[in-house]
Amino acid sequence: MKWRTPEPRPYYAKYKRLPVENDCGGWFACYELPGDIVAICEPQHLQEVNVYLIKGSERALLLDTGMGICNIEPLVRELWPGELTVVNCHRHFDHTGNNWRFREVLIADEAGALRQAREGCPKEPLRNQTDPDMFLFGYPEGFDPADYWIRPFNARPVEDGHVFDLGSRQVRLLYTPGHLEDHLMLYDLREKILFSGDMIYLGAIYVQFGNDVLGYSDLDQYIASLERIERELPEIRAVYTSHNDFIMPPSCTGMIRESLLAVRDGTAEGVPLRDEKYGYYGDPETMKQYFFDGFSIIYKE
Numbered sequence: 001m002k003w004r005t006p007e008p009r010p011y012y013a014k015y016k017r018l019p020v021e022n023d024c025g026g027w028f029a030c031y032e033l034p035g036d037i038v039a040i041c042e043p044q045h046l047q048e049v050n051v052y053l054i055k056g057s058e059r060a061l062l063l064d065t066g067m068g069i070c071n072i073e074p075l076v077r078e079l080w081p082g083e084l085t086v087v088n089c090h091r092h093f094d095h096t097g098n099n100w101r102f103r104e105v106l107i108a109d110e111a112g113a114l115r116q117a118r119e120g121c122p123k124e125p126l127r128n129q130t131d132p133d134m135f136l137f138g139y140p141e142g143f144d145p146a147d148y149w150i151r152p153f154n155a156r157p158v159e160d161g162h163v164f165d166l167g168s169r170q171v172r173l174l175y176t177p178g179h180l181e182d183h184l185m186l187y188d189l190r191e192k193i194l195f196s197g198d199m200i201y202l203g204a205i206y207v208q209f210g211n212d213v214l215g216y217s218d219l220d221q222y223i224a225s226l227e228r229i230e231r232e233l234p235e236i237r238a239v240y241t242s243h244n245d246f247i248m249p250p251s252c253t254g255m256i257r258e259s260l261l262a263v264r265d266g267t268a269e270g271v272p273l274r275d276e277k278y279g280y281y282g283d284p285e286t287m288k289q290y291f292f293d294g295f296s297i298i299y300k301e
């Protein structure tokens with residue numbers, strides 16, 4: 001991992017950088033991707049989360065709102081001044097931090113996600129996210145680490161299978177529990193692009209959450225969700241991910257599903273995860289990390 005070396009990730013060179021004004025001093029970086037889609041990323045924080053703006057002729061869809069360390073709303077307005085629908089792929093802080101700045105955010109109809117919308121996510125479990133080591137160039141201007149939490153927001157539950165009509169393109173929503181109970185993906189029916197959230201990417205894949213605040217992972221559900229994707233969407237052309245490199249080939253889905261099966265069936269060998277900082281909310285002593293080609297799986301039996 002390049003973490004804390006100032007060189008940009010090499011994969012950014014594959015994409016066209018979009019010059020923007022409201023980038024909060026370089027905190028946000030925007031890239032133009034095939035299919036009339038803009039990726040907004042936060043490369044200065046270890047999470048390296050990707051937010052997507054999917055543009056139609058009538059309306060745009062914003063998938064997630066970032067960490068909430070900087071205000072993403074003026075940037076979104078700069079990129080898309082028109083009608084906007086905001087959706088979360090799941091309730092974790094790195095996807096929902098700026099939700100409160102938008103009139104309404106659509107989420108899965110799931111108890112934990114609905115509770116977070118009402119109450120927010122408190123400071124304590126997020127404290128390690130504001131550790132100076134998590135920031136490439138220190139805190140951005142105006143950010144107070146002591147005040148970092150996820151604020152409540154106006155949520156509207158949306159059902160599995162819902163189709164968003166953006167004019168000139170339609171996007172289908174699919175419930176895909178596994179990483180968390182409320183995880184969902186979006187499928188662009190025109191471009192045949194799957195927005196996979198935190199369930200398909202090349203990096204550390206988290207299947208170890210197990211508390212009321214940050215939610216619950218489920219390995220069997222994770223596998224079933226990927227099977228559903230492969231069964232119902234055999235024609236996917238590309239997978240756009242919420243962390244790390246933006247675009248993955250569709251074969252990634254099967255590769256990750258097979259690795260999850262190997263973890264479940266005990267044919268893969270894990271190593272104890274003892275790094276508290278990257279252990280992610282739970283006793284790191286009880287977790288194992290399983291390494292595969294280009295990604296790893298973090299799992300708690």
Ligand SMILES: [Zn+2]
Nearest residue numbers: 092094198242
């Ligand atoms: Zn995430």
